[in-house]
Amino acid sequence: MNRVLACLFWLAVGLVLLFITLPLAVVVAASLSPSSAVTFLPWEWTLDWYGALLTDRWLQPFLLSVRIATLVAAISGVLGILAAYAIVYERIPGATAIMAGLLSPLSVPQIVKGVAIVLFLSIIGLQGILGTPALIAAHVVLALPFVTRMAATSLANFDGNLDRAAQSLGATKRQRLQHIVLPMIKPGVLSGVTFAFIISFNNIPLSVFLVRPGDTTLPIAVINYLEYSLDPVMAAVNVASMIFILAVIFLFEKIGGFSAQLHGGSK
């Protein structure tokens, strides 16, 4: 009985993992398929579709997405640290309410936020900032709660005794912030910033309303292209952008070493 159950359990785990990896495997296979009909013949493959990516059509949206995601990560990183500092470290009055306010965008669906922003900007006559500026602002709204929460959690878990010890040894507040607090919360903040980069880079529901012709982000360029064609260039562009994201995570991981946090299962 127990053995049957164990077998069933392993079967379930295997099937779910298959379910998870199947579409990714299919896309990778499609990106290497020599004909424009998606095929799965492992002995016939080509990198031509990846070559097609090195044109303005894909490079421009890619560069724009990278630029926006970088700015979003930087801005929401700085704002998130500042907000967490004020709320957790300085413990300003009404901290809980303010924190709830800062996290409130999380409870609103992205598509609703997107519509709200585009309607608001057009109504008050700020339609001029639709496009890159609006994209950056909207993505910051999206990412900021995550970054703030991660920074706040790091600050809250941080051992106050270290800070007090430094204080009694005569360290100024500035010195303490620079040499104790910031290094201690760095992994948490970095994982927040990485997350901000990824959600901006991959975002669709907000961007779909805010992009401007000639300034299209990569995911939007991809869904627009899907309207016209299902050819393997799509697969190649998707695989390439996944590799890029993995590289970014690797880079941030090298700087901050936050994977320990992720593996701890805390989310």
Next chain:
Amino acid sequence: MNVNRCLPLCLVLALGEAPGPAFAETLIVNSYGGPYESIIEERIIKPFEEKSGIDVVYDAVGSAAQDYAKIKATKGNPGFDVGVMTASQSLQGCKEGLLEKLDAAAIPNLGKLAPRLSEVAGPCGAVHEVQYMSLLYRTDKLTSPPTSWSSLLAPELKGKIILPTFQNIMAVFLLEIMSVARGGDMIDNVGPGFTAMAELARQSIGFEQSSAILESYIKDGTVWAMPFWNGRAQLLIDQGVPVDYVRPKEGTIPLIATLNVPVGAENKQAAMAFIDFFLEKSRQEAWVTGYKVGSARIDIDIPDDARKRQITTEADLKSLKLPDLARVADKLGEWGERWERDVVSQAK
């Protein structure tokens, strides 16, 4: 931690402007993807760039209706200088003051267009091509060419047709022509049209929005017949796909495509220059033979076999039915709901 040191460098690289000629004027043209893109690129945009020294950025995003929505959301400053739309959006945009009025002083070639066609698009649209909705079918699957729109309802075509989504203006045109075929009219009495569309929906394998996806179904033989723009239909024939198209006996509706300039366009002068260039006799000839469409210029020289199947004369145009596009635009919301209720729900 070398990475720490190179991070600022990466940031600078990421944030720096994309490489490209910053000195040249740029013109942003918003249009369609698929075959349209490669043909306009080769026959119009490249020659224009060479002649004028203006850099053209081509944006293939969105349908005509979606482009118009962007123009409206941005109060006439959608980020592109020239939009490729249709007569419906030209009329609507003029009425709402979102599109620039075009005149022959800035665009001399505007004067060379057939007046009847120019009028259809109103003062804000420059008609750069004319197509019509044809009935496209597989010659290897159908024993005899269809003659009527009702042929789409033939039992042998069960599960072998596909329909455009309501977002594609072709759906509206098909609805109207079916309405006329069933004794209704094109604006006020479209009930018969909806009844017919419901029957078509039951017959179809579903709905697709973009022409590129629609044509992929007939190319691979999944679908044997469907309504399609005749220019795109001709392109398929030229590619060697075993298809042909007809203008059914009930008549059909033309698709009058226009070039438009949003009122807030940043580069109006270049936009006007681009439109004028597109309307030049030689460019219209290149476009008509390249994208296989008709032209509003009747003075162009094109091979007879091309002329025969396209709309190039006033007489051709008169043979087509033309709904009052401004009134159609007002009806879209109502019809869209009815389409969801009566037509989409009928598909298998």
Next chain:
Amino acid sequence: MSTIALAAPAVMPAAPARTSAYVVLAPSCLVLTMFFALPMGVMIGMSFTDGETLAPTFAHYQRFFSDGLSLAGLYRTAMMSILVALSVTVLGYPIAYFLARSRSRWRAVVFALALAPELAGVVLRTYGWLIILEDRGFINDALMNLGLVASPLPLSKNLFAVVVGLTHVVLPFGILSLTTSIQGIDPNLERAAQMLGASRLSVVRHVILPLSVPGIVSSLLISFTMAASAYATPALLGGARFKVLATMIYEQVLFYIDWRFAAVMAVALLVMMLTVSFLGIRYEARRSARRSNREGERS
């Protein structure tokens, strides 16, 4: 995601709140006001006003409840989200249990496999499903080549396709919340039950499942809210025949150009999500209240 509350701040060195603290808070508040609070307010306001006269009206809401299409869209959204929530939780559970309990070297591999899709972005995964499920896709091609079916099975452009696609998109989040919850169950309880002669099956049924209910609830909630607000997956896999509120909102903004009605739909979606989150929060509150009661009785 809305249900995750901030951990209570630990005790910090006592420092009097100063104006500088407010100053550093200002930029966040400014950004959120300008690009979140005000837009939301304006949008909700728009849903209650007439397009021409700006007079207050319920007409758009009346239309929402009476046109038959919007409610159908709402129903499809709810149906889809419930199915996604259930399938994410059911599929995620074995993986989560493995991740929480296993100490084998495969754990890292399974962890990476389970979470990797999240990094790939929604489009890649949806595109993957599109080429698998399409009429002319992977599965139908294979079935037709083998002669098992004469015409393609209806695997795409319907509820099924959207649920499959969204389940895949949301699964990593479900797995994470289930894993956290199962990790919190004391393994000794399982061991004790087994030593007392309970079969593996009854351990699962009477010990693990009941104790992981909070994780199940949070997985259901996260999946529901993520599914209800997804745009790209329903748009690409649902097509014209399976429209949900998110795709209908997009259509109202970018095709019909009816902003007020789009605002109404957005409000409807928001209310649905907030209701579900509220139910989750209330459940959580009741449970902890019950627990503290019980503990109170015991002591």
